[in-house]
Amino acid sequence: MKKINVKIANKLGEKFKEANIQKNVNSTEVLEVKEKYNPILNYDEFELENLQKEQMIIFEEKAIHHANELSKNTIALSKIFYEAQKTLAFAGSGLFTKWYETLGFKKDFVYMLLKRNELFMEVENKRIFEIPEKAIKTISKIKDKVDVKEILEIVNAEKPVVVAKEIEVSLSGNPKDRLPEIGDIEILENDFNKIIKLERKIAEYYQKIKDLEYELSILKKSR
Template sequence: MKKINSKIANKLGEKFKETTIKKESQQTEVIATKEKYNPILNYDEFDLENFEKEKLIKFEEKVIYHANELSKNTISLSKIFYEAQKTLASSKTGTFVKWFESLGFKKDFVYMLLKRNELFMEVANERIFEIPEKAIKTISKIKNKVDINEILEIVNAEKPVTIAKEKESNLSGNPKDYNPQIEDIEIVENNLEKIRKIEEKISKYYKKIKDLEYELSILKKKK
């Protein structure tokens, strides 16, 4: 019996050593990974002391890490809200809204995530969760009129909002005639015309009031 126990003890000891070595190795790998971080920015271009440069590189590493985590959380939330909406599809109207608002989420935020998730299921590109809301809204308007390649062009663009608006303009039927500056001028001119008409009405009412006041003063004198 004692010999068997001794063998078991030896095996357990060896296993413990292996586990300890493995953990130490993993910890070393984590430290090594942190030391290998290469900054995106060239801090030599900044007028900084060495200690300031080192601090900012650490800040940059943390910013990138948390930005990536934020993107992951956005993707996860989008999927969760999508599944929750499906689950409550047969429930009484407003149940889904009541559910997420009770959890502290705003309607605009949740429905924007649902739009992103819907587009992601069509184009399978996670950049959908990173581009501005304006681009998402424009894509949602035109997605049934364009093919997937055009949507991906917007999603992958450096300025997705601009590209999305250009495509929306092209679909309007008069892409060559589209000119935002001319459009703005026309709006201003229309507003000026409205202002002029309102001022004319005010002038007429003002004259009428004056006439009535004069008539009233004469009536009072005759008393």
């Protein structure tokens, strides 16, 4: 029985040591982030423990960084597709499609970037690469009926999809093309809040499962 206790104690000691190492690494990372990054969100409102708040600041900084990198890559890719399409335009039918499909790109992805690049060449605003695809599709449908000023109004709007739809409806004059009501927007926001709550519950259950798996592994080794 004493041997079993020694085994468990050693195992717990190793686990404690790993946790301390991880904590030190996190602390170092937090200090580095705090020196160069000012968080957008106030994590005091999230009802989190201090360590969790610090981790969320790190996650936020990394998310913003990678989002910026993604935006740069999207702009670069859109230019590449545009130039490749132009180069292959007179070389033969279907060659551009064959080219991007062989490289592993999907048609919808490629042509959405081509639309973004086309609009960017007209309005010269990089937010073209950030607004939702639905807004881009609506702009593409109405761009021959509106001027650059109205396109920029959509691009710079807080809710580009809603503004784009509003302009489209005003051009069509069709009352059936109803804009989203305030109630519709509230439902979407409520759904988003529900998603966050469910994700938190999943994370809690996942942690409980991990703890149980750890206890089970100790019991199995002690047999």
